[in-house]
Amino acid sequence: MAVLVALAAALVGPASPAQAAVPDSPAVTYTNPIAEKRADPHIFKHTDGYYYFTATVPEYDRIVLRRATTIQGLSTAQEVTIWTKHTSGVMGAHIWAPEIHFIDGKWYVYFAAGATNDIWAIRMYVLEGTGSNPLTATWTEKGQIKTTWETFSLDATTFVVNGVRYLAWAQRNPAENNNTSLFLAKMANPWTITGTPAELSQPTLSWETIGYKVNEGPAVIQHGGKVFMTYSASATDANYCLGMLTASASADLTNPASWSKGSQPVFKSSDATSQYGPGHNSFTVSEDGRSDILVYHDRSYKDITGDPLNDPNRRTRVQKVYWKADGTPDFGIPVADGVTPQRFSSYNFADRFIRHWEYRARIEANVSPLADSQFRVVTGLAGSGTVSLESANFPGYYLRHKNFEVWVEKNDGTAQFASDATFSQRAGLADSAGVSYESYNFPGRYIRHYNYLLYVQALSTATDRGDATYYAQ
Secondary structure, three states: OHHHHHHHHHHHOOOOOOOOOOOOOOOOOOEEOOEOOOEEEEEEEOOOOOEEEEEEOOOOOEEEEEEEOOOHHHHOOOOEEEEEOOOOOEEEEEEEEEEEEEEOOEEEEEEEEEEOOEEEEEEEEEEEEEOOOOOOOEEEEEEEOOOOOOOOEEEEEEEEEOOEEEEEEEEOOOOOOOOEEEEEEEEEEOOEEEEEEEEEEOOOOHHHOOOOOEEEEEEEEEEOOEEEEEEEEOOOOOOOEEEEEEEEOOOOOOOHHHOEEOOOOOEOOEOOOOEEEEEEEEEEEOOOOOOEEEEEEEEOOOOOOOOHHHOOOOEEEEEEOEEOOOOOEEOOOOOOOEEOOEOEEEOOOOOEEEEEEOOEEEEEEOOOOHHHHOEEEEEOOOOOOOEEEEEOOOOOEEEEEEOOEEEEEEOOOOHHHHHHOOEEEEEOOOOOOOEEEEEOOOOOEEEEEEOOEEEEEEOOOHHHHHHOOEEEO
């Protein structure tokens, strides 16, 4: 009997695809850059509903802080100087890479600094702030974080895994022929490590050793029982990029063998989007807490005159982190300045996203590279009240219909192209939580998938309307 049922099912064919669940992580959009001339950015979302933002200023002489209830609001928030370098001695030069954390009811800022008599005697220091608002808190110096050696050390960050607080940082190991490696230790209190630090990574790969041999700027994000540590590599010019280490959250994180290192950078310069030297990142979450956000700095140009450290134009930027089916993060490319892109998943094929492949638009799962499935929703080329969908990795290229097929093509400036690449954004035809796109010059025709390819077609059935509905992510 079971054989007959199976045979009957095979003859009928597969059932209509079921509706996908509304995504756990809906689209977020921000406008980059968030802050000009602010490098090594750190954004911390606190339980009081505020985002707190600090970063390196180009003068390298002070620690600044601003807050807002939204990430975008940080762009225009008042900036307060909470601490200024010493006029002599330690903490008197090169004030770098501040991070703000809230631990056991108090605020802590971790930062690196040199000395007036030796500006390259960079060490890690901690400030403690008392008060609910760190912009008006009383700050006291807790002193230097002592490590194994009195050597160049910087970029302290702290995080908790399974109730244990750790410190990660970059330091020069005098036994190695490089600039800095990555270290990790447990913490006895917010300004003191305990135990023997573990060396997790040193710069040995070709993309980690351009200009300088550098592993620095560790930042941690946790997801699906894994701990991911991004870090920055190479000189702070267009070669600057992010690598990543991975460990199980249940492993002994102070055992270097618990960590695996990726063989390629996970985030690097993009000529397509004119973003160069992305690095020294941190992580935060979206306003609704449902999306992970990558925070980083880069420049909008490749060529730098003189020492990159003297170039003030690193700026703070943000974009959404996406998660692959295997649970690892996908950072894509540093997106173009302006509004950040979105992805569009199919209403009836949850794992498939709109993407371009050889310029033809289709829906597909496990899209690689990620940017093939990212589009900026911009003002319609044919006029206000409409939208156009611009490719993230081919700026100036848009989704347009041609013979009712949907392609990604370069805007040629003609009225025909503008009309073909313009759509009216509607509530999803199969689910109002989704979105559907109606052709501007062929009203009644919508972007829909058929045999996984995209077309602009008139719709008549429930299946048609499902095929024309997408969720922004």
